[in-house]
Amino acid sequence: YCVCMLSGVTIFAQVPTKPLSPPLVTDLYSADPSAHVFDGKIYIYPSHDIDAGVPENDNGDHFDMRDYHVYSLEAPGKKIRDHGVALDIKQVPWTGKQLWAPDAAVRNGTYYLYFPAKDKQGVFYIGVATSKSPAGPFRALPEPIKGSYSIDPCVFTDDDGTSYMYFGGIWGGQLQRWRTGQYDSAGVLPQDQEPAIGPRMAKLTNTMTEFAEPVRELKIVDTAGKELLNGDNNRRFFEAAWMHKYNGKYYLSYSTGDTHLICYATGDSPYGPFVYRGVILKPVLGWTNHHSIIAFKGKWYLFYHDSTLSGGKTHLRNIKMTELKYNADGTIQTISPYLD
Ligand code: FUB
Numbered sequence: 338y339c340v341c342m343l344s345g346v347t348i349f350a351q352v353p354t355k356p357l358s359p360p361l362v363t364d365l366y367s368a369d370p371s372a373h374v375f376d377g378k379i380y381i382y383p384s385h386d387i388d389a390g391v392p393e394n395d396n397g398d399h400f401d402m403r404d405y406h407v408y409s410l411e412a413p414g415k416k417i418r419d420h421g422v423a424l425d426i427k428q429v430p431w432t433g434k435q436l437w438a439p440d441a442a443v444r445n446g447t448y449y450l451y452f453p454a455k456d457k458q459g460v461f462y463i464g465v466a467t468s469k470s471p472a473g474p475f476r477a478l479p480e481p482i483k484g485s486y487s488i489d490p491c492v493f494t495d496d497d498g499t500s501y502m503y504f505g506g507i508w509g510g511q512l513q514r515w516r517t518g519q520y521d522s523a524g525v526l527p528q529d530q531e532p533a534i535g536p537r538m539a540k541l542t543n544t545m546t547e548f549a550e551p552v553r554e555l556k557i558v559d560t561a562g563k564e565l566l567n568g569d570n571n572r573r574f575f576e577a578a579w580m581h582k583y584n585g586k587y588y589l590s591y592s593t594g595d596t597h598l599i600c601y602a603t604g605d606s607p608y609g610p611f612v613y614r615g616v617i618l619k620p621v622l623g624w625t626n627h628h629s630i631i632a633f634k635g636k637w638y639l640f641y642h643d644s645t646l647s648g649g650k651t652h653l654r655n656i657k658m659t660e661l662k663y664n665a666d667g668t669i670q671t672i673s674p675y676l677d
Pocket of ligand 1 (some may be wrong): 368369384397400437438453489490506575625626627
């Protein structure tokens with residue numbers, strides 16, 4: 338196959354024949370895998386892709402998902418287990434459509450599933466559902482999280498037990514409509530020479546269902562301390578924020594969207610600022626790139642997706658995993674998703 342970057346668009350001339358990793362799930366389409374270690378096992382919280390027949394557009398209307406399945410793995414390489422439908426859009430009173438990339442967390446024996454969806458007016462918010470089991474089923478709270486907006490929640494719990502939510506995504510994820518802090522359906526991106534829109538974050542209360550503080554915008558800067566610009570499409574934040582900690586440093590990773598990279602920036606606090614460090618994952622087959630990173634039994638793993646199972650259909654993806662390696666200086670080795 339060949340990969341060409343034309344005007345920032347990656348084109349795979351044909352489906353790659355030598356993927357680095359096989360799909361983890363082959364009987365359903367799955368995407369946006371958020372992985373966690375709960376009860377000594379790996380649990381994966383992906384989107385459940387379906388072919389809803391909605392034409393593809395820049396708003397991502399073709400991602401018209403309606404439920405979530407939770408998966409578990411005893412260990413990498415073992416058979417994956419599908420725990421069935423964990424939450425259905427019909428069970429969430431405030432939603433209209435589009436269950437996008439979820440995440441999960443645990444506190445005091447209760448598991449929390451965080452999910453973005455459009456409300457009945459077509460505005461993305463982030464909801465939460467609870468269960469006594471990491472596999473669900475989950476029961477949704479009647480309203481989205483107060484003060485939340487946009488998409489792609491990631492909940493990170495620090496060593497001191499404090500949990501933070503990172504979220505947001507531009508274009509179809511609507512983050513550009515919240516630049517003033519209020520929803521503005523006419524909201525647009527900054528000019529190319531202005532700082533890019535940053536991901537949002539807030540500390541969660543101990544109930545894990547509310548923000549404990551006002552939402553902040555994170556700063557991603559270059560090594561000279563200058564904020565990444567909106568026109569810096571190869572490095573600026575687009576969607577899919579993920580937070581992990583390695584050797585005392587906070588690693589914010591994210592998708593660059595229209596340049597199809599997973600890259601990362603590091604900082605000394607969960608609030609940043611974060612200094613851009615490089616690319617974790619090169620473009621995959623399909624438009625979106627979305628990932629998570631966990632440690633399991635002394636090794637680190639990247640969970641990601643591509644569209645090999647559907648022969649390249651962007652809205653019909655499949656989740657994958659591979660080992661992730663650090664260099665001695667804490668930088669992450671770039672992963673190529675295909676060997677040919
Ligand atoms: O799966 C729907 C959307 O596509 C996610 O929320 C984005 O991160 C992108 O992967």
